[in-house]
Structure formats: structure tokens, C-alpha cells
Amino acid sequence: MIELNDLRYGYYRHQPVLRGISLSLPEGHIYGLLGKNGVGKSTLLKILCGSLIGEGEYTVAGYNPRRQHPAMLEKIRLVPEAEAILPVAVEDLARVTAPFYPTWNQSIFESALNEFQVPRNKQLTTLSLGQQKKALISLSLACNTPYLLMDEPTNGLDIPSKSIFRRLVAGLCDEGKTVIISTHQVDDIDSLIDRIVILENEGVLLNASIDEVSGRLAFRHAGEGDEVLYTEGSPVGPWSVVVRRPDEPETSVNMKMLFNAVISHKDRIRTLFSPLED
Amino acid sequence: MKQNTSLQWSRIRNLLCYDWAVDKGKIKFTLAIVVGLYAALFIMAYWNQTSMGLLPMTPQSGEALVTFANVSVMNYFEYATMIVGILTTVILHRKFTNPQTSLQYLALPGSRIEKYIVMLADFAFVVIGMQVLYLVVYAVSMLICQLTYPEFSWWMNPWNSLNMAKKLMSVTESGENQFDVIHTSVMRLFIWMTPVISFGTFGLWCVVNMLFKHNGILKSIGVFLLAYVFLVIVSMIVMVGVVASFAEHPELHAPALHVLATVIKVILWLQIPLALLFQWIFYRQIANRQAK
Amino acid sequence: MEFQNNNPIFLQIVDWICDKVLKGELQIGQQLPSVRDLAVQLEVNPNTVQRSIERLIAQDIVVTQRGKGNYLTADAFSRIEDFRRQRLLDEALPKLADEMMLLGVKPADVADALGNIISRRQQAITAPAQ
Numbered sequence: 001m002i003e004l005n006d007l008r009y010g011y012y013r014h015q016p017v018l019r020g021i022s023l024s025l026p027e028g029h030i031y032g033l034l035g036k037n038g039v040g041k042s043t044l045l046k047i048l049c050g051s052l053i054g055e056g057e058y059t060v061a062g063y064n065p066r067r068q069h070p071a072m073l074e075k076i077r078l079v080p081e082a083e084a085i086l087p088v089a090v091e092d093l094a095r096v097t098a099p100f101y102p103t104w105n106q107s108i109f110e111s112a113l114n115e116f117q118v119p120r121n122k123q124l125t126t127l128s129l130g131q132q133k134k135a136l137i138s139l140s141l142a143c144n145t146p147y148l149l150m151d152e153p154t155n156g157l158d159i160p161s162k163s164i165f166r167r168l169v170a171g172l173c174d175e176g177k178t179v180i181i182s183t184h185q186v187d188d189i190d191s192l193i194d195r196i197v198i199l200e201n202e203g204v205l206l207n208a209s210i211d212e213v214s215g216r217l218a219f220r221h222a223g224e225g226d227e228v229l230y231t232e233g234s235p236v237g238p239w240s241v242v243v244r245r246p247d248e249p250e251t252s253v254n255m256k257m258l259f260n261a262v263i264s265h266k267d268r269i270r271t272l273f274s275p276l277e278d
Numbered sequence: 279m280k281q282n283t284s285l286q287w288s289r290i291r292n293l294l295c296y297d298w299a300v301d302k303g304k305i306k307f308t309l310a311i312v313v314g315l316y317a318a319l320f321i322m323a324y325w326n327q328t329s330m331g332l333l334p335m336t337p338q339s340g341e342a343l344v345t346f347a348n349v350s351v352m353n354y355f356e357y358a359t360m361i362v363g364i365l366t367t368v369i370l371h372r373k374f375t376n377p378q379t380s381l382q383y384l385a386l387p388g389s390r391i392e393k394y395i396v397m398l399a400d401f402a403f404v405v406i407g408m409q410v411l412y413l414v415v416y417a418v419s420m421l422i423c424q425l426t427y428p429e430f431s432w433w434m435n436p437w438n439s440l441n442m443a444k445k446l447m448s449v450t451e452s453g454e455n456q457f458d459v460i461h462t463s464v465m466r467l468f469i470w471m472t473p474v475i476s477f478g479t480f481g482l483w484c485v486v487n488m489l490f491k492h493n494g495i496l497k498s499i500g501v502f503l504l505a506y507v508f509l510v511i512v513s514m515i516v517m518v519g520v521v522a523s524f525a526e527h528p529e530l531h532a533p534a535l536h537v538l539a540t541v542i543k544v545i546l547w548l549q550i551p552l553a554l555l556f557q558w559i560f561y562r563q564i565a566n567r568q569a570k
Numbered sequence: 571m572e573f574q575n576n577n578p579i580f581l582q583i584v585d586w587i588c589d590k591v592l593k594g595e596l597q598i599g600q601q602l603p604s605v606r607d608l609a610v611q612l613e614v615n616p617n618t619v620q621r622s623i624e625r626l627i628a629q630d631i632v633v634t635q636r637g638k639g640n641y642l643t644a645d646a647f648s649r650i651e652d653f654r655r656q657r658l659l660d661e662a663l664p665k666l667a668d669e670m671m672l673l674g675v676k677p678a679d680v681a682d683a684l685g686n687i688i689s690r691r692q693q694a695i696t697a698p699a700q
Binding site: 163166174194 | 609615
Binding site for chain 1: 286288289292295296299300381382384385386387388389390392
């Protein structure tokens, strides 16, 4: 369980990035963390793993990340957007990383490297950008920690690798795991996530399951009397996000359009998704 | 909360293994520094010897060795502490101010104190390598010196530099060449001030780092050098003032020098704990508020 | 699996499983792959697969045997068939009817065309080598 209560953070005084984030993220879900550039998605992930110290109350698995307690750190692993590429082979890196994590799973590591077809004994610095990324993702997946945070993991991956990535993450998840994927490339992971969190500097705009979204909103051509939240052109005419009518069948959720609808109708979304309407 | 400060050897070992595996350039780095330091010391010894004329030259074999041993003793603290300062800058920078490496390192399961210990081990590996090599060279040259030129062995003991200054001071009373005496005294005292300057520099560097966040290793070293030059100038002015006032008031020499010597000795003995303290403050700062 | 139509993903997975039963790729009484295996195969969240399975259970197509897994019920095939036929009548045909009215096409013409399409498809299935 990750709980944030009025979390604030600024890299410089007078320039806060996060201004009071309150969130509750129970385990057993794959969260898609969305937000415009600069709303503090990466910052939030770094705060959760204790690398940055935020203000306000926040806990991960009951620990306060700012204490950097080893028992908490061994439960959480972050795949940063840009990682320092070290002059070691990924198998050597795995050898010195594995002892830190009691949950380390060598067979996940092996199969991930095999699926991604990453050479295990070549220095990371000699690999291509995509190969480096795949090697480091394999390493972090193999840590098999209850909390896995990933910042733009599909950036730089080719199309087959994105598919392999989804398979690996889908296979890794169970009731005890919490996976948070921060991304702008929602198409890469929209089938993978089951909860969506949309962030803004001032707070959380949306924290809902995909089921809740498809229960409250419909993604289709707008008709007469529909409450339209967002519309964009498509080859088959304008396609809209509308407030779902109680009797109509659910539609699939289009993440991009949902994002735009949420950004443009913050208050309406808040009331639509407030617990009172459940 | 209490457990956070606890130490676990297995975690320290894991951190050391990780650190060693990902930072193999360290060995090359240390060797380069050690070789560079000794080459610099040797050149400086010759240059000092001839340009300042602090020692009577005897055109005999073994002279170079004596000169080297002598001048390196005098300059040891100055050069070594300065290089140690720069090394620390580089090491700390590489590990803690590069946001990517520090993020990976700090996110590894281990308490802060354990990570600090590993960082110190890293630092110690480079510095101890350098010190050990220095001590070997110093001991050998001292031994040779003792055997071949017993009259120079007095110079070899660093503690005698202060007595030398006192001795030179007493010459002032007889009204001999005052300028030379003051000049030499300043130089002697200054050598004793070098640890103060070096660690003062390090402290200043830490303060600057805390106040102004920046990335870039050249900036880090630049700040270090600026702080160093600043402190050298300040202490030069202070030293010249002190010695000049001594020259005017010969009756103050003995008690004043005694106090000064005590203060400097205390600082000298405190330099290691002070260095550790500064590093700890710096580490805490980095661990608490990383740059983006 | 490509998720393309406008149904929620969990319903597309329900259809995908039902299709497999209708095509005979999954037999009556057979055990379904585990939720995790299905999630990996389809590259989707295991919770989504779980929701699909729950829907199939609610429709008596699948039954959970404790500690063993999910099995197709004895009348899974006929249930799917009924349900899908009903859906054809309720959803696909009204859309077709709208289109026909718009274009003025007569039911007899459509029936002929449909017959042709179906016989061509059947030929393709029985003689796939050609």
C-alpha cells in the first residue's frame, strides 16, 4: 500500500513541483501514471523510493521512505527514465544486485534476457540504447520486489520489444504486487494497466480503475443530449468522450482521449468520480 | 527508526561488491594520482631547493634524495591535503552529485550510515594507497639520510620546523637581516597552516555546494580551487601580520609562538575527524536533497 | 491479440474465449489456461482477465473448481451459441437493416450475397492448401 497525504516537493525554494498530492494506491494493481510534462511524475517516483525527500506524510508498505530504511528499500525498485550506464556486463550487474533483494528471481532474469535477446556478457556501454534499456528492465523485473516503479519504460523499445515488455509485466503481477508505470506513451501499456492516475502539480485529477472509467464515461460518436467532455476528429467522424448513459453498453477506454477529457474538465471529472457517486 | 542507524555487515559487503563492480576505473585512477603526485613532489622539491635556497646545497651524491625528503616533508601537507581535497571532490562528485549514479546508489537497500561507510571506504582506498606509498618513500629516504648525512636529520622531523622558526626569531633580536628572517618564518608557519587551509577549503567547498546547487565536475573542482586560493591569501596576510608584529615586540615571541604551535597542533590532530565530519555533513546534504 | 473494437477489453477477451470454444479449439469440460497465462498471452492485466472469467462464470460458461482452476461447463457450447445468436439478432442485424434501408437494398439481394460469401468461406476452410 502506498499512501500519500498532502505530499509536497520542490527542487528549488519558491518553485514547488508537487503541491499537495494525496493518493492511496492499494497493492495488486498496475497503475498508469499520466500527466503533462513537468507535473512531477518522475519526482513522485523518486520520492516513493526514498531518493528525494518530500514534505507531508507518505508511506510505502508502512515505512516512511524518507528514512531510507533498508527493509523498505529492498521492497521497492525504480527503473528510472535515464539510468547511468555502467561499464559492466548485465550478468555482472545482476550478480552484485541480486544479494540486496530477498525476492530476486534468477529465472525471471534469464527468461527476460532471452526474450529481449540481450547479450548478457557484453559491457552495457557497448550496447545500443534500446538494448541497454532492455537489460536494465530485465534486471529490475528480476528483483521481483513488491513495489516496482517504472519511468517511461517503453521509451526507446522497438515494437516487438514493447510486446515482450507487456508480456513480462503481465506475468509478473499478482495480488501482492504494485506496479506503477509513468508514461506519455499510453498506447504501449493501455491493455496492461487496470488503474489510472492522472497527476497535476496541484494534485491528483483522477485515480480510478479502468472499470470505473468505462462505467462512467463512454468513448463513441456523440449523439443528441450527450454530455460531451472532449471531441477529436477521426477518419469515421468526430469521436467523443461523453458521460455514459446508465442504460448504454460500456465501451473500451481510449487513454489519450480520457487524458484530454480529464485535463479539460477537471471539476466535472472530480464530481463524476467522487466516491459519493459510486 | 532506530533500526535505520543499525549496521549490517552483509549489507555493507553487498554495497562494497556493487561499488567495486561498477567502479573499476578506481584502480587506474589511484595509480595515476599516486604517480602524478610523486612526480609533482619531486619536481617541486628541486624547484623549491634551487629557487628559494632554503637549504645549503652540498654537491655530493645523495643530495637529491635529501632534498627530496626534506622538501617533501615540508610540502607534504600542502600538496597531499590539496590533492586529497580534489580527490574527495571527484569521488563525491562521481558518486553523489551525478544524479543518475547517485539515484541508483541511494536506492539500493542499505541504511544511510552503511552507504556512508562504503563511500568512505572508496575514499580511503584512493587516499590510503597514496599515503602508504608516501610513507615507504619517506622512511627509506630518512634512513638513507640518517646514515649518510646525519646533520640533515634534524630537518627530517616535521615537528622541528616550528623550533626552526623560533630559532630564526631569536636571531632577530641580534638585529641581523630582518627581512630574510621574517620571510623564512612566514614560510615555516605557512607550512604549518596548510592543513588548516586545506580542510578549511574543503569546509568552504561543502558550504558552497549546499548553498548553490550545481552539476558538473569542473565547477566542483573550480569551487574547490577558488576556496583554496582565497584561504591561502587570507592566511598569508595573517601570517605576515603576526610575524611582523613579533619583530616589533620581541618579548611576545615565545608565548605567542607557543600558543600558535599548540593551536596548530590541535588542528593538525583534528584534521582527520574534521574531514570526516565535513564529509558526513556533505553526504547528509546530498542524501536529503538531491539535485534533479 | 489486437484490441480494436469499441467494447471494453474484458468483453473482447470473453468473445475471444467464446470464439475458441465455437471453433473447437477449446473442448467442453476442458480446463482453461490460468489467469496469469492468459494475461501473458494476451499482454493484458491479470485483473482484466479475471473480470472476463467472472463474466463467463456468471453466464455459466465457466465454472471454478477450488484449487484446480477454471473449467468449461458441460453446456458451455450451447450457451455460447445461444448467446451469440441472440447478439447477432439484437445487434448486428439491426445495424445491417439500417444500412440496407439507407441504400434501398432488398432483403432477398442480401440473402443471396450472404449465401455466396458463406459458401466461399466454407470452401476456403475445407481446402486451405489452395
